[in-house]
Amino acid sequence: MSLDKKLHYFFYPENVAVIGASRSISSVGRVVLENFAGHFKGKVFPINPNTEEIMGIKTHKKVSDVREKIDLAVICVPSKFVVSVFKDSLKKKIPAVIIVSAGFNEIGNHELADELKTLINKNKEICRVIGPNCLGVLNTENSVDSLFLPAYKLGRPKNGNISFISQSGALGSTVLDWASMKKYGVSKFISYGNAFDVNELDLIEYLVHDEKTKVICAYIEGLADGRKFFEKIKSLSKKKPVILLKGGTSEKGGKAVLSHTASLAGNNEAFNALFKQTKLIKAENLMELFDFARVFSRLQKPTGNRIQIITDGGGYGILMVDSIEKYGLTMAKPRKETVQKLKKIMPPYVIIDNPIDLTGDATNERYLDTVKACLNDNNIDLLAIIILYQVPKIDSSIIEVIAGLNDLHKKPLVVLSVGGEYSELHQRELEKEGVVNFSYPFEAVKSLKAFTEYYK
């Protein structure tokens, strides 16, 4: 069976078994069962040797007792029972198994780790495994959800085009949680923990070929096979944007990686070469990971890197220009026709240049006219629209103006604003309408830089 075909069962199973499903509320096995019993359309089989039913669903003592075919098993039992229940899942020929349980090499339990690893490796033809020591998989399309954290603590994002893999469960869950709050759509999330079988490269390869995924984000501490990763990522990263945040780039950080996911942080210089020699996109920190994901998820492909600034605050426009020169986009030079057209309809103190400064008495109409003119100017590739909502004559219908212009899909545009609750309210509303918003010029510029470099 091809890799893709086998990994497919992790994301699109028909029937699922939860091994170690439990009656006790807020236990891992219970939360996972609840996830599947909620919106998942397939059949769910709770496995528990000590009870007859959980949440009104009949239980089986062993997964091999189930008569129906099972595509995916989620193992939630304590580490000492994992080998025996996994053996039983092999007997049943389940093609995909997620081992959520922790307590292996990451806490120095090497004997048990080796036993399980050997067993998994011997049986790769029958079954592929994600984990152990992980949150497993979320597919927002069909509610496959092995995340053992309740939704009030960890929001599940809506369905969308960002997929995310994370070696660290806790860090991965913060990203999901962030996407959920920000209303960014996620396709697939995988926390793969100690990676006894399925590793970062397998998952990236699967997601590159997954048509529901537009952009792939990854938090990686160490590579299972550096050489192979290097070879394969070259062509994979050409096919789809892959944004990578590497943990353990520092000497002491690398040491900490070893005790976290028991993986070698890998040679930092080798990683830098990787970023230079492939189209892999480097996120320097978590903020860049979030920011880059947003632009790649929402913006259409750019025609170049010439950016036009429109602002109602001179100082903010100046900070944007400073950032553009610092991080390396090109300041657009609007066409003469655009300048003349705008000069005709604007008050004389409005500065039509780059930045275009609509000044502190800017109105919604001035924004409408200016953005429209810039969208039709082929000297301009990207638009940065600064709106300081605090100025007197801007009112809330500016949201409709900008959302309407964004819906024309003429050029990639981003909106910048900063301030208090009134500003944040408008940012959120614009985000809901599909517009990408930033608070700080350097954020916007770095993101657009990564974005235009990728599509160059």
Add this chain to the structure above:
Amino acid sequence: MSLDKKLHYFFYPENVAVIGASRSISSVGRVVLENFAGHFKGKVFPINPNTEEIMGIKTHKKVSDVREKIDLAVICVPSKFVVSVFKDSLKKKIPAVIIVSAGFNEIGNHELADELKTLINKNKEICRVIGPNCLGVLNTENSVDSLFLPAYKLGRPKNGNISFISQSGALGSTVLDWASMKKYGVSKFISYGNAFDVNELDLIEYLVHDEKTKVICAYIEGLADGRKFFEKIKSLSKKKPVILLKGGTSEKGGKAVLSHTASLAGNNEAFNALFKQTKLIKAENLMELFDFARVFSRLQKPTGNRIQIITDGGGYGILMVDSIEKYGLTMAKPRKETVQKLKKIMPPYVIIDNPIDLTGDATNERYLDTVKACLNDNNIDLLAIIILYQVPKIDSSIIEVIAGLNDLHKKPLVVLSVGGEYSELHQRELEKEGVVNFSYPFEAVKSLKAFTEYYK
């Protein structure tokens, strides 16, 4: 009269005149009058030649018609009337005048600008002037407030110890708005616009001697007198932390400054020398300005730069270590006694090192014990407490635990967390309790770096 004494009237006037007060709702003169008629304890005199009363307050035709002494006049009339009403305020010997009105050199109206400037310069002994083309002054202590933006758009922060001066009105107002939302206390805010008289150096000097101000933030595009600024800031910046965000550091940004506040952006290399040779603190961007203001406002003076990390998410701890090495703090090495004590009471898989990884099943008690032990360890100067609120066993009473430990004032500590609404809720609650929170490791490290460097 000394500089301090004269500027004092801007912030602590007894009687105030609003010249150009208006009946028409949401006009500049009306909003300013409303500000003063609200919480300001002194007497307010609306000046308007065409009406008898506004908001039930008797008006005067000219400010010189008022019999009582006036300490501060706010001029809100159109630019063409400014010279004549200013002459009348000179007749009345008003010691402090804010000219809010725009329409001078910043829009090329040089003749009018020069006339006003000459008049102001001739009469400096009688009267000091802030503006024109500015928002003027906010003093949260006594509600002196010439900001012509209504409070629903532009939040007024609570009284506190941050003071902020801004050459740009719109940019300045975003900072106020931000402080208001984040519940950071502000003492004095000044938007000084075209700076015909009172300039950035006068204001910084005043604020350094103002006992209500603990930290000064400044957004500056150009200097009135570079040499004098250089000479004076050396000793001023030793007395109190002054954080400076310079607009127009790039070539094109410098050009834009000229058409914004009609000031020369100044030699960028000269500014870099300024940062190197004085204790002036450089904010690279608006985010750093906000972040640095927060740590200087709230944290006690540090004993050094050795930082200890406590985390419940291994990956997040690793990113913190990476940032510490990148931006240059020192990783603390906890005392043997601390390590032994914690090892005794923690489960065997908890890693007591730096970072201390309390792991994904961390509890509030584990945080309490660990933070306490670190606060008592004199090998540690600073504490970075990472709390991923998503993990199963942390509950909301962690807020009380951390706030209680912060209230001991033993060491500067910051809390890091990231995620969705559940996380943000806890961040906000901790902020209310006086704890400094960050979302991203690089933010926290850069802020603590600026902070420890200043007090070195």
